[in-house]
Structure formats: structure tokens, C-alpha cells
Amino acid sequence: METFVTEGDGSRWMRTGDEAVIRKSPNGNEHVFIVDRIKELIKVKGMQVAPAELEAHLLTSPLVNDCAVIPVPDDAAGEVPKAFVVKSPSVGLEESDSMLKREICKHVEREKSRHKWLKGGVEFIDVIPKSPSGKILRRLLRDQEREKRRKAGAKL
Known part of the structure; x- marks a missing residue:
């Protein structure tokens, strides 16, 4: 598995080895929570x-x-x-x-x-x-x- 990934649309991602959850707050803001480590x-x-x-x-x-x-x-x-x-x-x-x-x-x-x-x-x-x-x-x-x-x- 590569650390840096380029998607078909040109966006780039870095695989950190962390498991994250994205939750929306009541006022509509998205928050990222690191919940576990994959590595x-x-x-x-x-x-x-x-x-x-x-x-x-x-x-x-x-x-x-x-x-x-x-x-x-x-x-x-x-x-x-x-x-x-x-x-x-x-x-x-x-x-x-x-x-x-x-x-x-x-x-x-x-x-x-x-x-x-x-x-x-x-x-x-x-x-x-x-x-x-x-x-x-x-x-x-x-x-x-x-x-x-x-x-x-x-x-x-």
C-alpha cells in the first residue's frame, strides 16, 4: 500500500494508518475524529x-x-x-x-x-x-x- 495516493480527479491523499470518522455537528460543520490506528x-x-x-x-x-x-x-x-x-x-x-x-x-x-x-x-x-x-x-x-x-x- 502506497503512502501517497492520487485519485483519477487529480486529488491527492496521504494514508496515515489512522482510522477516522467524519461527523456533522448540529450547525453543519464537519469534524474528523481519529478513532483507531490501522497500523x-x-x-x-x-x-x-x-x-x-x-x-x-x-x-x-x-x-x-x-x-x-x-x-x-x-x-x-x-x-x-x-x-x-x-x-x-x-x-x-x-x-x-x-x-x-x-x-x-x-x-x-x-x-x-x-x-x-x-x-x-x-x-x-x-x-x-x-x-x-x-x-x-x-x-x-x-x-x-x-x-x-x-x-x-x-x-x-
């Missing part, structure tokens, strides 16, 4: 982080059986990576979740640049949602995270 990149302080890169690295940890990484909003950085992790069967029941989360974060911090660190945290789940072809359904995780944050924000 699977997380933008941390303007730097791009590929979720697949972090997922591949996380899978090298003996604590991780499966994982998915999504962007979560951050006041200072715009977005930061958050990992959803299925624990390895070798992880003992006596090990606390907080200790495991710290170890998983350290695993990333030892090998990756600071902007790729899991500042959004680590959350343990039973299964990573995937399509029948095996592709990670990050949108489901993003929607669940957005709803959880909305509910948490409403409890002020």
Missing part, C-alpha cells in the same frame, strides 16, 4: 514501538507462555506499551503476581530501549484472543482496556 504501532513520545517486537521478546522469557502488547494512554508520553500475558505452566503457585510482573518488566528493560519498556504495566489473563488464523485480536484487548479505564475514571 499496529505504538507511539511513545513520537517514537514508534512495534507490538510484535515486544511480543517476540516477551516470549523468550521462561515466565511467559503467550502474550499480546497494546498501547494505553499516558499523560506524559501519549501512549505506552502494556502487556497481556498468559503465564507459563512452569510458574509455581507460590510466586506472587506482583513479583512475576516485576520480573517480566525487568526482562524487557534489560534488552530494550527505555521507550519500549512496559510502562503501561503487565496484566495476566487466561488466554490471548486470536482469530481462527492465529492473528492476535488486539482490538478486543484495547476495547476491554478502554472500558476498564472508563469505569475506573468514573469512580472519582
Whole structure:
């Protein structure tokens, strides 16, 4: 897919990788709202982080059986990576979740640049949602995270 596209009428477009919705206000003005990102990149302080890169690295940890990484909003950085992790069967029941989360974060911090660190945290789940072809359904995780944050924000 090309970044710059020229239509038959001569108009030019730039494909940003963002999903947008155009809505008309009551007074007739059209507004463009960016609602999602088509490209699977997380933008941390303007730097791009590929979720697949972090997922591949996380899978090298003996604590991780499966994982998915999504962007979560951050006041200072715009977005930061958050990992959803299925624990390895070798992880003992006596090990606390907080200790495991710290170890998983350290695993990333030892090998990756600071902007790729899991500042959004680590959350343990039973299964990573995937399509029948095996592709990670990050949108489901993003929607669940957005709803959880909305509910948490409403409890002020």
C-alpha cells in the first residue's frame, strides 16, 4: 500500500494508518475524529514501538507462555506499551503476581530501549484472543482496556 495516493480527479491523499470518522455537528460543520490506528504501532513520545517486537521478546522469557502488547494512554508520553500475558505452566503457585510482573518488566528493560519498556504495566489473563488464523485480536484487548479505564475514571 502506497503512502501517497492520487485519485483519477487529480486529488491527492496521504494514508496515515489512522482510522477516522467524519461527523456533522448540529450547525453543519464537519469534524474528523481519529478513532483507531490501522497500523499496529505504538507511539511513545513520537517514537514508534512495534507490538510484535515486544511480543517476540516477551516470549523468550521462561515466565511467559503467550502474550499480546497494546498501547494505553499516558499523560506524559501519549501512549505506552502494556502487556497481556498468559503465564507459563512452569510458574509455581507460590510466586506472587506482583513479583512475576516485576520480573517480566525487568526482562524487557534489560534488552530494550527505555521507550519500549512496559510502562503501561503487565496484566495476566487466561488466554490471548486470536482469530481462527492465529492473528492476535488486539482490538478486543484495547476495547476491554478502554472500558476498564472508563469505569475506573468514573469512580472519582
